Amino acid sequence: MTVKEAQTAYNIKTKKTIRDWILRFKEEKVDFYAKIQPQMAKQKSPDKQALEKALQEAELKIKALNTLIDVAEEQLKIDIRKKSGAKQSKK
Structure with missing residues (x-):
């Protein structure tokens, strides 16, 4: 889904809001994998x-x-x- 499609689908006024969400989600995803990876290596x-x-x-x-x-x-x-x-x- 493109930013424009997401903007239309979720009735969001600016593209910047969606880009901010994407950036925040990427950071959360990286943090999540950083926490999980050592645990998986131990098992x-x-x-x-x-x-x-x-x-x-x-x-x-x-x-x-x-x-x-x-x-x-x-x-x-x-x-x-x-x-x-x-x-x-x-x-």
Whole structure:
């Protein structure tokens, strides 16, 4: 709705009144979100907790696999990891 439409719809004499309302509403909205945001950050939803747990497990798995590869390379004296920039052999 435009300012002109609001002026006509609500029988308001000046556009300035509507602009003042819009400005005040924007400030109230910002204040409201500023108050709500920290509260929302403190609360952990079950989904967020599950995702954080899955992330920790995935990071642990990656660390374990990297350690396994390191030990295998050291003990077996072979390169397991792909070297960056290595070219594929042509058949």
